[in-house]
Amino acid sequence: MSQANGRWNQQAQGRAQRLGRAAAVLGARLHGKRVLAEDATKLLEAVLEPGDRVCLEGNNQKQADFLARALTQLNPAQVHDLHMVQSVLALPEHLDVFESGIASKLDFSFSGPQSARLAKLVSGGQIQIGAIHTYLELFSRYFVDLTPRVSLVCAQASDAHGNLFTGPNTEDTPAIVEATAFKSGIVIAQVNELVDTVARVDIPGDWVDFVILAPKPNVIEPLFTRDPAQISEIQVLMAMMAIKGIYAEYGVQRLNHGIGFDTAAIELLLPTYAESLGLKGKICSHWALNPHPALIPAIEAGWVESVHSFGSELGMENYIRARPDVFFTGADGSLRSNRALCQAAGHYACDMFIGSTLQIDLNGHSSTATLGRIAGFGGAPNMGADARGRRHATPAWLKAGAQARQGRTGVSAMPRGQKLVVQIVETFREHMQPAFVEKLDAWQLAEQAHMDIPPVMIYGDDVTHILTEEGIANLLLCRTDEEREQAIRGVAGYTPVGLARDRHMVENLRDRGIIQRAEDIAIDKRDATRSLLAARNMRDLVRASGGLYDPPKRFRNW
Amino acid sequence: MPVLVGVVGSGNLEVMLEPHGGSTCTIDITTSARGFGPIWEAVVHDFQARHRLAGIAVSINDMGATPAVVSLRLDQAAAALPLGSKSISGAPT
Amino acid sequence: MNRSFAESTARERVTHLLDADTFHEILGPAERVVSPHLALLGVPSAFDDGVVIGSGLLDGQAILVAAQEGEFMGGGVGEVHGAKLVGLFKRALAVQPAAVIVLAESGGVRLHEANAGLIAVSEVMRALLDVRAQGIPVIMLIGGANGCFGGMGLIARCADHVVMSDIGRLAMSGPEVIESSNGVEEFDSRDRALVWRTTGGKHRYLTDDCDVLVEDDVAQFRTTAIGLLGQSLPLSLASMEAEHALLADRLSRYGDCRDALDIWQRAGVAEPLRVADMEAGQMPALKALKPKELA
Numbered sequence: 001m002s003q004a005n006g007r008w009n010q011q012a013q014g015r016a017q018r019l020g021r022a023a024a025v026l027g028a029r030l031h032g033k034r035v036l037a038e039d040a041t042k043l044l045e046a047v048l049e050p051g052d053r054v055c056l057e058g059n060n061q062k063q064a065d066f067l068a069r070a071l072t073q074l075n076p077a078q079v080h081d082l083h084m085v086q087s088v089l090a091l092p093e094h095l096d097v098f099e100s101g102i103a104s105k106l107d108f109s110f111s112g113p114q115s116a117r118l119a120k121l122v123s124g125g126q127i128q129i130g131a132i133h134t135y136l137e138l139f140s141r142y143f144v145d146l147t148p149r150v151s152l153v154c155a156q157a158s159d160a161h162g163n164l165f166t167g168p169n170t171e172d173t174p175a176i177v178e179a180t181a182f183k184s185g186i187v188i189a190q191v192n193e194l195v196d197t198v199a200r201v202d203i204p205g206d207w208v209d210f211v212i213l214a215p216k217p218n219v220i221e222p223l224f225t226r227d228p229a230q231i232s233e234i235q236v237l238m239a240m241m242a243i244k245g246i247y248a249e250y251g252v253q254r255l256n257h258g259i260g261f262d263t264a265a266i267e268l269l270l271p272t273y274a275e276s277l278g279l280k281g282k283i284c285s286h287w288a289l290n291p292h293p294a295l296i297p298a299i300e301a302g303w304v305e306s307v308h309s310f311g312s313e314l315g316m317e318n319y320i321r322a323r324p325d326v327f328f329t330g331a332d333g334s335l336r337s338n339r340a341l342c343q344a345a346g347h348y349a350c351d352m353f354i355g356s357t358l359q360i361d362l363n364g365h366s367s368t369a370t371l372g373r374i375a376g377f378g379g380a381p382n383m384g385a386d387a388r389g390r391r392h393a394t395p396a397w398l399k400a401g402a403q404a405r406q407g408r409t410g411v412s413a414m415p416r417g418q419k420l421v422v423q424i425v426e427t428f429r430e431h432m433q434p435a436f437v438e439k440l441d442a443w444q445l446a447e448q449a450h451m452d453i454p455p456v457m458i459y460g461d462d463v464t465h466i467l468t469e470e471g472i473a474n475l476l477l478c479r480t481d482e483e484r485e486q487a488i489r490g491v492a493g494y495t496p497v498g499l500a501r502d503r504h505m506v507e508n509l510r511d512r513g514i515i516q517r518a519e520d521i522a523i524d525k526r527d528a529t530r531s532l533l534a535a536r537n538m539r540d541l542v543r544a545s546g547g548l549y550d551p552p553k554r555f556r557n558w
Numbered sequence: 559m560p561v562l563v564g565v566v567g568s569g570n571l572e573v574m575l576e577p578h579g580g581s582t583c584t585i586d587i588t589t590s591a592r593g594f595g596p597i598w599e600a601v602v603h604d605f606q607a608r609h610r611l612a613g614i615a616v617s618i619n620d621m622g623a624t625p626a627v628v629s630l631r632l633d634q635a636a637a638a639l640p641l642g643s644k645s646i647s648g649a650p651t
Numbered sequence: 652m653n654r655s656f657a658e659s660t661a662r663e664r665v666t667h668l669l670d671a672d673t674f675h676e677i678l679g680p681a682e683r684v685v686s687p688h689l690a691l692l693g694v695p696s697a698f699d700d701g702v703v704i705g706s707g708l709l710d711g712q713a714i715l716v717a718a719q720e721g722e723f724m725g726g727g728v729g730e731v732h733g734a735k736l737v738g739l740f741k742r743a744l745a746v747q748p749a750a751v752i753v754l755a756e757s758g759g760v761r762l763h764e765a766n767a768g769l770i771a772v773s774e775v776m777r778a779l780l781d782v783r784a785q786g787i788p789v790i791m792l793i794g795g796a797n798g799c800f801g802g803m804g805l806i807a808r809c810a811d812h813v814v815m816s817d818i819g820r821l822a823m824s825g826p827e828v829i830e831s832s833n834g835v836e837e838f839d840s841r842d843r844a845l846v847w848r849t850t851g852g853k854h855r856y857l858t859d860d861c862d863v864l865v866e867d868d869v870a871q872f873r874t875t876a877i878g879l880l881g882q883s884l885p886l887s888l889a890s891m892e893a894e895h896a897l898l899a900d901r902l903s904r905y906g907d908c909r910d911a912l913d914i915w916q917r918a919g920v921a922e923p924l925r926v927a928d929m930e931a932g933q934m935p936a937l938k939a940l941k942p943k944e945l946a
Contacts, residue, residue, distance in 0.1 A: 229796075234626045428624040432594070469626040494597045494625040525630055526637055530658060547928065557843035558817060558851070558927055560681040565660050566697040567722030574680055574698055590695050619695045 011184035018186060019209065022046040033162045033211045034194070040070035040212055047150055047186050048079045054103075055148035055180065058086040058094055059171040059339070060110065060135075060378065061221055061311045064154035066190045066214035068093040071152070076101040083107070085146050087135055087172050087339075088378075089114040091219070098127045107146055108376060109133045115373035122374060122449055132455065135379045136343040139172070142179035151180040151187050154218040157198050158191045162205035165198035168312030168320070168335035169220055173203060175340040181207035190214040199332035222314040222552045224290040226264040229537040234469050237518065237528035238424055239265035242354065243274050245472045245521045246465060247283045250396040250420060254286040256346040256383040258355020262424045264294040266354070268533040271301035288346035288383070291316040291327065291335065293551070297534035297544045299326055308345050309337040310379065315555075319548040339379070346383035351396040352420035353383040357457060358429065361440050362485045362497070364460030364475055366423050369442040374449055377457060384458040386419045393417055400464055403476040418476070421458060422465040427493030434495035435468075436488065460484075466491055470498075471517040478514060490515045561638045564631045571620035571628060573635040575611075583611040589620035601625050601632075609636045654869045656794040657818045661703050661718035664754050667869045668792075668876065669716065673708040677742075678735055686729050688764045697723045700731040704739045706748070710877045715743050718754035721797035727761030728803060733771020740778035743787055749880045750788045751779075753810070758825065759801015772802035779809050780886065788812065788883040792872050793819040794865075798850065800825045808860065811884045814875050815852030815861045816868075817931060822850035844927060848911040853926060856934055857915060858901065864931045871931075 006013070023030060025046045026039055035043050044067075048054070056071065057064040072093050082103040089095060089111035097103040098121055107130040111118050121127045133141070142148065153173050155164040166173050180187050188210040189203075243266060246252065257263035270284060284298065285305040291313045298304055307327050312320070312335050321333045330336050346353070357366040366384075368375060390397070397417030404418050425435045442454035466473045466488060473487040482505075490506035492498030509515045518525055535541045538555050561575040571589075578584070585602050616635075620628070654667055665674055678684050680698030689696045701723035706715050717739050719726045728736070736753075743751045760768035779789055789810040793799045798820030799807050807813055807821055815821065824832075826840035826849075839845060848854055855861035863879075865871035884890065905914045915923040920937050929937075 232627075233630065234624075237630075426624065426626060428626070432591070432622075432624065494600050499596075499600060526634055528630075531655075536655065536658060542928070553842070553844065556927075558847050560679070562662070562680050562698070565720055565722045566695055566701075570722065572680075572697060576681055588695055590693070617698070619697060621695050 015184040015186060018047040018049075022210070032160055033205075033209065034160075035210050035212045037066070037212055037215055040067065041073045043188065043210060043212075044070055044074060045078060047188075048074070048082070050079060051081050051083065052149045053083045053085055053146065055142070055151040055176050056084060056086045056094070057153045057172065057176065058088040058090050058108075059169075059311065060088050061223060062154055062169045062171055063090055063219040064152050064190050065091055065093070065219045066212070066216070067152040067154070067188065071102065072096045072100065074102050081105070083130075085138070085142070085148060087138060088112070089118060090221075095121060104128060105130055107131055107133065107138065107141070109135050109138050110376040110378040112375055115375040119372055119374045119449065129374075129449075132374070132376045134343075134377050134381045135172075135339055136347065136382045139175040139179075139340045142175065147183045147185065148176065148180045149185050151176050151185060153177060153187065153189050155189050155191045155203065157193045157195045158189060158208075158211040159195055159198050159205070162189075162208035162211055163198050163201045164189055164191070164203035164205075164208060165200060166202040167199070168317055168337060170202055170337045171311040172339045174338055177203050177207050186210075188212065190218060192217040199334070200330040202336070220314060222555075224259050224313045225293050225315070225551065225555055226259070226261055227538055227555060228264065228268060228294065228533055228535050228540065231261050231265045231268070231530065231533060233528050233530060234426060235262050235265040236269070236530060236532055237523075237525055238262060238426070238467055238469055239269045240273055240523050240528055240532075241472060241518055241521065242266055242422070242424060242467055243269060243279070243283075244277060244523060245516055246352075246420065246422060246467070247274070248277060248279055250352070250399050252283050252352045252396050252420065253394070254350045255284065255352040255354070256288045256350050257292070258353065258380055258383070259290070259292070260356040262356050263354060264292070265533070267292060267294040267298055268535055270298040270303050271534040272532050275301070288342050288350055290337075291320055293541050293549055294535070296541055296549060299323065300544055301534075308342050309335065310339040310342040311337045315549060315551045318550065319545050322548050343379050343382045346379070347385070348387050348390050350383065350419070351394050352422065353380075354422040354424055355380055355384060356425050357423050358435065359437050359440050359442075360423060360425065360435060360466065360488065361437055361460070362488055363481070364463040364466065364484060364488060365440060365456050366458040366460070366463060367440045367442040367455065368457050369440065369445045369455045371441055371445055371448065374445070377455070380457055384421050385462045386421070390417065390419075396420060400476055403474070404464075406477075407479070418464065420464050421462050422467060423458065423463055424467045427468050427470065427491075427495050427498060434492075434497065436492035436495045436497035438497065468493060471515055471520070474514050474516070477512070483509065483514070487514050561635050563634045563638065566619045566621050568621055569623055569627065571618055571623045571631055573631045574617045575635050575639060576615045576617070577613055578615045579613070581612045583614050583616065585616040585618070587618045587620065589618070589622075591620065591622045597625055601628050605629065605632045605636075608633070611636065614639070653866070655867050656816060656869050656872055657796050657867050659869060660722070661720040661754065661756070664869060665703055665705075665707075665716055665718045668752075668754070668873050669707040669709055669714075670711065674705055674716070675707065676703060676705040677739070678704065684731055684735075686731050686764065688729065688767065692763055694763060700729060700735065701726060702732045702735050704735050706746075709749070709752070709873070709880065712749040712880055713746070714748045714750050714752055714880070715739055715746070716752045716754070719756045719803075721756035721795040724761055724763070726757035726795070726797055726803070727759065727763070728757060728768050728771050728775070729761035729764040730767035730771055732761065733768065733775055736775045737771070737778045740775070740782050743782045744785060747785070747787060750790050750876070751782055752790045752792060752876055754792045755799045755803055755807055756793070756795030756797050757799055757801070757803035758797065759803050769802070772806065776806050776809055779806060783809075783811060783883065783886045786883045788879060788881065790814065790876055790879050792876065793821055793852070793861075794867060794872065795819060798822070811882065812863070812879050813855070813861045814863045814865060814872060814879075815855060816865055816872075817847070817852040818867050819852045820847065820850040821852070821855050821860060826850070845910075848927065853929075853934060854911045854914075857918065857920070857926075857938060859897070864934050866931045
């Protein structure tokens with residue numbers, strides 16, 4: 001019971017009024033916290049007011065799809081101009097609410113599947129974007145200036161008290177519910193089942209106001225599965241260079257991989273190529289990573305001490321249960337993921353991020369922005385950035401920092417570590433699109449979509465290495481803009497950017513070790529064959545897991 | 559005897575090296591991809607700078623391979639040549 | 652170290668199937684006997700028109716071999732490709748090898764070459780049967796990711812022996828063709844497990860269209876092929892009638908089944924859903940379960 005007088009507990013009073021309206025409109029149909037599925041829209045109508053800030057679980061993987069649909073069924077004359085704050089725009093319903101006027105303002109992080117439609121609605125004036133964030137940045141604002149008034153979340157199960165079991169795909173829920181529940185907000189959860197006792201308590205019932213049993217289990221997408229059959233020889237070559245030229249060179253023990261075939265190739269080369277280099281125990285022991293099936297062979301071969309995850313991955317549930325020493329699991333045996341904390345782990349407790357991108361310019365700025373689409377950032381910039389708040393040292397961090405600061409004066413002379421941020425990319429993408437450009441499409445997109453600044457995924461001054469099939473450019477060792485530009489051109493292959501290199505300067509950079517070709521680190525390109533992969537298809541991954549990994553249907557071809 | 563590497567599949571190419579009289583290296587390219595002449599020239603130029611083949615005819619059937627794959631196949635083919643069949647002289651033609 | 656048959660090119664398969672350094676190629680790439688049709692369509696040719704043919708030794712015995720390159724035009728049989736196969740079979744009549752071994756990976760007729768491809772397929776069939784009539788065994792090895800479909804599927808079943816891995820597929824109509832002709836309800840070509848259940852090596856083995864099922868390993872294909880050398884099956888009216896009887900029986904037993912799972916269940920397999928995950932070595936035990944009522 002609050003001691004504050006009326007002037008100081010407006011939010012609590014507002015909460016009481018909304019709950020009162022809900023109780024009144026539902027009457028005997030409300031059993032404790034349980035609301036019937038057919039009353040979902042009525043409930044929302046009762047607890048929402050125009051202009052409310054609403055968080056909807058649009059996570060990266062799981063979706064509160066039933067609640068998303070219920071939201072679209074509101075009468076915009078009654079509930080309108082909602083301010084949506086959500087991690088991911090994944091479902092059509094997430095944008096339908098803007099077309100009907102139920103919502104008008106949006107703060108989010110990623111919109112992959114809806115990026116084209118989002119761009120259309122923005123240019124049509126139906127959506128006003130507050131800002132595009134990284135995941136951790138958005139969660140942080142839930143505790144400062146974007147606190148939700150009502151949050152619509154999804155969970156696997158609930159008991160009568162409202163204790164929620166979010167299970168392997170816990171993802172964003174704890175951060176969302178904490179911010180909402182402790183600022184007089186209202187938390188509504190859709191669940192797949194109602195039980196007497198939940199397998200474990202992921203969200204305490206005290207924090208939850210309403211629970212709805214959804215007619216169908218919530219949508220979850222397998223976004224982190226990559227079929228090894230699609231890994232090319234060029235990707236194997238780049239993976240070999242990454243392992244020998246960077247992982248071994250700096251002694252990378254703690255890392256995050258951005259999802260992609262390039263990094264899947266690295267994961268699959270650990271038990272084979274990296275083993276042959278005697279690197280087991282010296283690299284890749286601790287991971288901030290979703291449970292990539294491609295990591296199974298490395299785990300089985302004893303490479304991995306720990307993996308903390310942002311979310312789970314469909315098909316990996318039984319494998320994770322059988323490997324509790326590696327993954328973070330509850331007393332019930334299933335994975336406990338947490339996107340906010342894993343992002344923090346990736347930011348502060350990892351020594352390297354490596355991922356792919358669509359475009360890199362001559363300063364090393366890296367962007368996935370494409371014209372006609374507003375896709376956002378997701379989590380990559382959290383991992384793919386130097387952690388300036390970090391203070392603890394590791395050999396990899398100190399070595400990178402020393403390389404960056406060698407010979408510098410003034411403020412840059414202070415000894416500091418630096419996180420390795422590696423961009424791994426083939427010089428040409430599909431349809432012979434060059435990955436290296438003079439000017440990023442992000443500039444044009446910023447103009448089109450009226451953004452304050454171009455949407456850059458990873459800033460050039462955070463990028464420490466660029467790795468292509470042509471070699472590795474070490475930007476830590478560059479001291480001038482010109483050196484940086486030529487180092488980038490020197491690995492940009494036969495793209496227009498690459499062909500325009502100053503050959504003399506590039507040779508000089510190579511002599512100084514700023515550019516390294518495969519042969520400079522004693523890699524024979526002819527060794528880059530698919531037979532180096534510890535698993536060459538999905539079936540191999542299943543076998544490697546001892547039959548514990550059960551790939552989703554779309555990945556089964558046997 | 560000819561050396562053959564690669565397969566004419568999507569994004570791939572086959573490269574055949576055959577001995578021929580004389581000290582030059584000839585390169586004949588048939589490709590499904592249009593408009594990449596300058597890139598082919600650059601790739602071939604760099605290949606010859608690496609290997610300095612002489613008395614060899616290089617024939618290529620390409621179905622849209624990236625320069626990365628082309629360079630890899632050329633290097634694979636050159637590596638498969640019997641020792642002594644190459645020469646350190648000879649400019650590309 | 653296991654060498655994947657599926658991941659190997661046609662040339663690599665031949666090299667590692669035969670005894671070391673015994674392969675002599677006929678009409679090799681340097682001779683440039685290429686398709687006369689593809690260039691007109693602006694499509695790149697292959698120097699060997701996508702099929703490697705020649706002679707060699709298998710366990711010291713003389714054989715003739717052909718291997719189709721599934722990555723080139725889907726292994727489709729064009730005019731030259733087909734002529735190379737026909738020529739190989741005709742050569743077999745002259746040199747009487749211990750076997751003609753065909754590493755089949757093909758979508759069937761190469762549509763770009765239309766009637767020339769169709770004619771080629773039928774000529775291959777006739778040439779194959781002529782070889783069999785001489786008591787020379789024809790052995791099909793099917794293990795490529797593209798499978799053996801269309802006219803090539805028909806050719807495969809004209810051989811004495813069919814050896815498959817469970818990556819390999821053998822059928823007439825391809826999955827996309829079935830879906831577009833009969834609708835996705837009838838056959839969802841994107842349901843890969845369904846496609847492999849219907850046309851893959853395991854199903855073909857359980858229903859007697861495949862004689863031996865091996866792992867995706869060139870060494871296992873080699874060992875199996877060696878075991879089949881000299882094992883010619885009669886090509887007579889009696890054997891044809893027996894084959895027809897078998898097919899009629901199969902149709903009467905399983906004709907109303909909707910899915911391979913139903914067929915396997917009816918054939919006495921205890922846990923049909925587990926078949927997909929079983930290894931090749933576990934399959935003979937399942938086949939032994941089938942009731943054998945026919946002589």
